[in-house]
Amino acid sequence: METASGMVLTAFRPRFADYALKMKRGAQVVYPKDLGPIVTYADIYPGARVLEAGTGSGALTIALCRAVGRDGSIVSYELRDEHHAQAVLNIEGMFGKIPDQLDLRVGDLADVGRTGEWFDRCVLDLPEPWGPLETLRGTLEPGAVLCAYLPTTVQVQQLVLALPSHGFLHIETFEVLRRAWHVTERSIRPEHRMIGHTGFLTIARRTS
């Protein structure tokens, strides 16, 4: 493609990392720098049965859909109707339709306790993940991996202190810092600006 002044333009389809940052938000999305580590440390694999909450704007849900593939499944709960509706639009925008392996539900994560379903991975991005821990104990298989994404240290502390009494051990908490670099012939240095903080990941295993 060429502009009127002769400039050559090349158009690419957006990568998921671009789409996640540009798509319309109902709730704050998980940033791309954290999406990869969540998928890796929560050990989301092709064929996994994943429980997620809250769906929010659907950025993490999209990453989970890609990671579990067609043989996996995701049940994702969202409390607020308007966030669920925005997530539906964003996920359809990414895949063209809601993937067959994804079940988007409007409701409280705690509702899953009444379904009799079992999962082997659980990813939480909600403000008070310690609340449903006893429900999760009854719906996650022994050995299941739980990953919670939280923005503040007080939330992390409350979760980490609560986890062992609900049968979750092997707990680790970390954050991910991404520093972009400016590279030219004359200078190689970090970019002046970076995203200083998004959230902490806390990972645990269901043991008993």
Ligand SMILES: C[S@@+](CC[C@H](N)C(=O)[O-])C[C@H]1O[C@@H](n2cnc3c(N)ncnc32)[C@H](O)[C@@H]1O
């Ligand atoms: C930060 S947003 C999630 C963003 C999402 N991970 C993304 O990448 O787009 C948190 C969401 O959790 C929802 N939420 C809070 N408590 C919940 C609960 N107990 N059950 C289900 N959803 C809940 C909120 O309504 C909000 O939409």
